[in-house]
Amino acid sequence: MSKSNENLTTSWGAPVGDNQNSMTAGSRGPTLIQDVHLLEKLAHFNRERVPERVVHAKGGGAHGYFEVTNDLTKYTKAKFLSEVGKQTPLFVRFSTVAGELGSADTVRDPRGFSVKFYTEDGNYDLVGNNTPVFFIRDAIKFPDFIHTQKRNPKTHLKNPNAVWDFWSLSPESLHQVTTLMSDRGIPATFRHMHGYGSHTFKWTNADGDGVWIKYHFKTEQGVKNLATDVADRLASENPDYHIEDLYNAIEKGDYPSWKLCVQIMPLEDADTYRFDPFDVTKVWSQKDYPLIEVGRMVLNKNPENYFAEVEQAAFSPGTLVPGIDVSPDKMLQGRLFAYHDAHRYRVGANHQMLPINRPKVEVNNYQRDGQMRFDSNGGGSAYYEPNSLGGPAEAPESKQAAYSVSGVAESVAYDSEDHYTQAGDLYRLLSKEEKMRLVENIVGAMKPVESDDIKLRQIGHFYKADPEYGKRVAEGLGLPIPQEV
Numbered sequence: 001m002s003k004s005n006e007n008l009t010t011s012w013g014a015p016v017g018d019n020q021n022s023m024t025a026g027s028r029g030p031t032l033i034q035d036v037h038l039l040e041k042l043a044h045f046n047r048e049r050v051p052e053r054v055v056h057a058k059g060g061g062a063h064g065y066f067e068v069t070n071d072l073t074k075y076t077k078a079k080f081l082s083e084v085g086k087q088t089p090l091f092v093r094f095s096t097v098a099g100e101l102g103s104a105d106t107v108r109d110p111r112g113f114s115v116k117f118y119t120e121d122g123n124y125d126l127v128g129n130n131t132p133v134f135f136i137r138d139a140i141k142f143p144d145f146i147h148t149q150k151r152n153p154k155t156h157l158k159n160p161n162a163v164w165d166f167w168s169l170s171p172e173s174l175h176q177v178t179t180l181m182s183d184r185g186i187p188a189t190f191r192h193m194h195g196y197g198s199h200t201f202k203w204t205n206a207d208g209d210g211v212w213i214k215y216h217f218k219t220e221q222g223v224k225n226l227a228t229d230v231a232d233r234l235a236s237e238n239p240d241y242h243i244e245d246l247y248n249a250i251e252k253g254d255y256p257s258w259k260l261c262v263q264i265m266p267l268e269d270a271d272t273y274r275f276d277p278f279d280v281t282k283v284w285s286q287k288d289y290p291l292i293e294v295g296r297m298v299l300n301k302n303p304e305n306y307f308a309e310v311e312q313a314a315f316s317p318g319t320l321v322p323g324i325d326v327s328p329d330k331m332l333q334g335r336l337f338a339y340h341d342a343h344r345y346r347v348g349a350n351h352q353m354l355p356i357n358r359p360k361v362e363v364n365n366y367q368r369d370g371q372m373r374f375d376s377n378g379g380g381s382a383y384y385e386p387n388s389l390g391g392p393a394e395a396p397e398s399k400q401a402a403y404s405v406s407g408v409a410e411s412v413a414y415d416s417e418d419h420y421t422q423a424g425d426l427y428r429l430l431s432k433e434e435k436m437r438l439v440e441n442i443v444g445a446m447k448p449v450e451s452d453d454i455k456l457r458q459i460g461h462f463y464k465a466d467p468e469y470g471k472r473v474a475e476g477l478g479l480p481i482p483q484e485v
């Protein structure tokens with residue numbers, strides 16, 4: 001049908017006679033309302049924007065593939081992991097968290113690391129970050145936390161008071177705050193950072209046996225970060241620095257790649273491990289659970305169209321395939337609701353039918369209708385279940401693996417209140433120079449906080465993680481050093 005020099009048409013396909021001059025009464029006008037091409041053009045333009053993502057609004061994406069390099073079928077029946085050498089197409093989106101769609105790439109912020117695997121059993125989304133832990137560990141705190149990262153509703157300005165007020169009153173954030181303020185808080189590019197699933201997930205094999213797992217994407221470009229002053233300069237000189245870097249690298253054939261590894265924990269260890277392994281503010285020791293290679297991810301194709309692919313992409317931690325289930329992690333459980341709900345609002349009820357989101361396998365179900373249903377809507381096939389019409393049937397072998405739960409139903413925190421050991425371990429692991437930059441970054445970020453109470457409360461947390469850590473931040477801020485904890 002399509003020809004290279006075909007006519008310009010209206011959206012209803014009729015040839016357009018004039019796209020430069022509105023229809024007017026004489027050359028002076030006024031403009032005639034009967035110029036429906038003009039009306040359509042202006043009206044469509046008004047509707048060009050969809051809401052930006054409420055978090056992770058700014059990002060870049062690319063297509064690629066995943067190749068299995070290690071046989072882990074004794075742990076998972078996920079078909080895309082069934083054979084060494086097997087390749088699965090995928091789409092990745094990297095992002096910053098707090099800024100708007102037009103914000104600068106090189107700010108100090110976690111980076112989103114979302115992967116959509118188009119597997120033969122449907123899509124599998126891994127929606128993680130470039131950090132292994134998170135600021136909070138209960139979904140009920142997420143909207144409040146994000147309010148502090150966004151603009152003050154009164155002034156429309158960023159608000160360091162809110163940021164540090166919230167963190168100092170939420171000590172579970174300390175591990176992630178330490179990571180964020182360290183060199184890794186500003187990756188040099190999207191290509192030079194690791195990725196993490198962060199949460200604990202569950203793998204189940206063909207016999208129904210399960211294990212708990214954590215995902216690690218290891219960059220094959222090596223980790224590189226930006227010094228704060230360089231990042232600040234780039235933020236004004238080239239706010240799209242990271243998106244541009246990814247695009248250019250792929251255009252010139254310098255395809256970025258990551259090795260995917262997992263940590264594997266036997267199910268029963270979850271009851272006896274020294275902290276709750278579902279708490280997303282903690283990492284599992286790699287001495288206890290070493291990294292095991294799974295495969296390799298390569299990004300080798302840029303999107304043809306940013307809006308169609310990157311902006312309309314809808315990732316959700318609830319987009320799972322048989323062999324991969326969730327864990328009781330309270331953040332993850334909340335996310336299972338939040339993402340598909342956001343997609344229905346942001347992109348629409350039928351967002352899963354858009355080319356970027358559509359699985360590469362046939363979708364067979366009894367869902368019908370909804371705004372923008374643009375396929376055949378099931379045609380004349382069975383539209384309810386159970387039916388005796390031979391409609392699509394359940395696959396019982398794909399049921400989520402069962403696991404037992406017990407407990408008293410109440411609003412209650414995780415058992416452990418130790419927010420300090422792992423944050424302190426991370427501090428002690430840093431070199432002298434890295435510690436110096438960490439403290440500098442924290443002091444720089446906390447200086448604009450107006451309230452000494454907030455600063456002192458936060459210093460108390462650094463002190464509890466490691467007395468030297470607390471003392472150095474206190475010194476930098478010219479505040480008293482906490483004497484005791």
Ligand code: HEM
Binds near residue numbers: 114134315
């Ligand atoms: C994006 C909610 C925690 C990583 C989003 C979006 C929402 C959301 C509503 C926008 C989705 C869209 O419009 O497409 C939440 C809630 C959380 C939570 C309620 C806690 C309960 C996390 C955590 C991580 C994470 C712990 C990482 C481990 C991401 C990423 C994106 C995102 C990478 C961008 C996805 C993309 O590239 O399209 N989140 N989030 N979030 N979130 Fe979360």
